[in-house]
Amino acid sequence: MNTVINVPSSLDDQGIEKVLEQLATVPADAPVLIDARHARWGTPYGLTAMLTIGQARATKASFSGPESEDVASYWARTGFYRHAEGIFTLAGHVPKGRTAGESEVLLEITPVAHSEDVHNVVARIQHKAQTILQNLHIDSKATMGFAMTLSEACQNIIEHAGTGGWVAVQVYEWRKRLGRRVVVIAVCDAGQGFRRSLETTQGRRLGDRWDDGAALEEAVLRGVSRFTDKGRGQGLAGIRRYVGRWDGKLTVRSGTARLSIIPTWDDDVPLTKSLPAFPGAQMQIVIPERLTR
Numbered sequence: 001m002n003t004v005i006n007v008p009s010s011l012d013d014q015g016i017e018k019v020l021e022q023l024a025t026v027p028a029d030a031p032v033l034i035d036a037r038h039a040r041w042g043t044p045y046g047l048t049a050m051l052t053i054g055q056a057r058a059t060k061a062s063f064s065g066p067e068s069e070d071v072a073s074y075w076a077r078t079g080f081y082r083h084a085e086g087i088f089t090l091a092g093h094v095p096k097g098r099t100a101g102e103s104e105v106l107l108e109i110t111p112v113a114h115s116e117d118v119h120n121v122v123a124r125i126q127h128k129a130q131t132i133l134q135n136l137h138i139d140s141k142a143t144m145g146f147a148m149t150l151s152e153a154c155q156n157i158i159e160h161a162g163t164g165g166w167v168a169v170q171v172y173e174w175r176k177r178l179g180r181r182v183v184v185i186a187v188c189d190a191g192q193g194f195r196r197s198l199e200t201t202q203g204r205r206l207g208d209r210w211d212d213g214a215a216l217e218e219a220v221l222r223g224v225s226r227f228t229d230k231g232r233g234q235g236l237a238g239i240r241r242y243v244g245r246w247d248g249k250l251t252v253r254s255g256t257a258r259l260s261i262i263p264t265w266d267d268d269v270p271l272t273k274s275l276p277a278f279p280g281a282q283m284q285i286v287i288p289e290r291l292t293r
Contacts, residue, residue: 002062007036011046013251013284019053020276029058037092039066044168044186045284047080048109051166054087056190056279064092078168079108106170112187113164118154121167122147132171132183136289138246146183146287149242152235153187153283161191161280178265178288185285193254193280194219212255213273220252220259239285248287253278263288 005022008015019034026032034053042050054061063084066072072095075081081095107125112118130143150169157165167187174182195215202210202218218224223237236252240261243250249268250261258272265288 002031002033005032005034007034007039007050009038009040011036011039011042011050013043013045013049016046016049016053017275019050020278023053024276028056031059031062032057033062033064033091034088035064037064037067040068040071042071042075042078042080044078044109044170044184045188045282047075047078048166048168048186048188049278049282051080051083051087051109052188052190052280052282053278054084055163061088062091063088065090065094067093069095077108078106078170079110083109083111083166107168109166109168111164112154112157112167112189115155115158118151118158121154122151125150125169135171136181136183136287137292138287138290142246145242145245149239149285150185152239153185153285155235156281156283157187157189157191160194160197161189163189163191163280165189165191165280174286174288180291181289183287186283188280188282190280194252195255198224211273212257213259213271216252216254216257216259217271220250220261243285243287246287246290248285250286251284252281253283254281255279 003026005019008018023032054063065075072093076095084090107121110121112121126147129146130140133142133146134140154167165188169183169185171181171183173180195212198215198218202215202224206214220236220240240250243261247263249263249266252259256273256275256277258275260268260270262268262270
């Protein structure tokens, strides 16, 4: 018999945590039905993380999508259903087959497993990045940095995850927290995570203090890499600098911890531990619209 996991009305970073809290008490090989019938919104992070949850289940989970035709249609346009049909057993309302439609403000959910996938993602977004940033009143000179940030976020999957992941980019109005438009990059995988990736080089040094939170601090704040080559570990440092330059927010979750670089407009906490376990690493980058005088 399926255990029913209820998806909240907003499938965003906080909504995913509510899903993970329910899954924490269910064995990984137990049958579950993830019930999103009453969902009214889904962010790039929420949708890519949901695919990652399905990817991590030992037994294929069932998934029931939004009953609202508008919401289901939007999720279909992001490419969610196209990928979900290979990960979940789809139940309930499934929107009619539609191709994922790109626009000037959307990179639909795209799998990342190899270096060429990263090159393709960057190539697809680069020609529209300038328009995206102009819409947010951000200097067009920031276009190259935006493409590099997207590339480094995806490259993290290739170098550290040990498995494939997902990336999505969208611009929308963030009414809930900010009241203006943002561009959001979400990159999620169900791989080994930062703790296991850095275990051999950092675990012994930190001893009893070594946990998922410490691993995130080493990787995100100190630029530590499991590779010993000089210059390694600078990808996340570059992302952090770019996000900080534009008063953005960077959140990285791995295992049982989440670390955030917090801008002036947000009241999140820098480090949260003892969260429900989630395999791999999940990253969300939020760059807000610049206010014009």
